[in-house]
Amino acid sequence: MSDILNTTEFLILKSIQFQSGNAYGVSIRKELKEKVGRSFSYGTIYTTLRRLETKGYISTRKGEKSEVRGGRAKEFVRINGLGERVLTDTERMLNSFGTTVVKPQVAFFEFVKRLSFILQSPNASFNSRHFPVVLKN
Numbered sequence: 004m005s006d007i008l009n010t011t012e013f014l015i016l017k018s019i020q021f022q023s024g025n026a027y028g029v030s031i032r033k034e035l036k037e038k039v040g041r042s043f044s045y046g047t048i049y050t051t052l053r054r055l056e057t058k059g060y061i062s063t064r065k066g067e068k069s070e071v072r073g074g075r076a077k078e079f080v081r082i083n084g085l086g087e088r089v090l091t092d093t094e095r096m097l098n099s100f101g102t103t104v105v106k107p108q109v110a111f112f113e114f115v116k117r118l119s120f121i122l123q124s125p126n127a128s129f130n131s132r133h134f135p136v137v138l139k140n
Contacts, residue, residue: 006058008093014039015051016082016090019061024081027066028052031080052080060086 008016018034019026028048036042055061066077082090 006089006092007096008089011043011047011051012055013090013093015043015048016055016060016086019080019082020087020090024079026080027077055086056080058085058089059083060089 014035015031018031018038021034022030028045031052032043032045032048052061052063056063060083061080062083064079064081066079068074068076
């Protein structure tokens with residue numbers, strides 16, 4: 004098994020996968036807000052994108068410059084083979100806990116919403132490095 008993604012890496016990589024090569028920071032943030040119900044800061048998104056790129060899970064390409072963007076170009080991200088593999092390994096690990104999060108894809112985002120609710124419990128703790136919830140006794 005390869006590296007297991009932390010929660011933020013997993014969500015962002017999943018969003019990139021859903022967007023099929025048309026993902027960029029703003030679209031990733033918007034999709035996560037819509038599907039997970041959580042607002043990630045741009046700093047979190049771009050820091051995670053750089054980490055995923057450093058690990059070799061994504062590649063980037065520059066789009067056309069735009070006056071609307073102050074002459075800057077969008078930076079599109081695409082998941083590559085290694086990224087697909089680590090995403091699959093992470094999903095497999097999550098599924099081993101008995102929660103179906105892979106298909107349909109919407110089920111994953113529903114799972115995350117429910118997980119967020121569980122984590123609000125005073126008897127739950129969460130380590131973002133490892134996705135599963137740990138209930139305190």
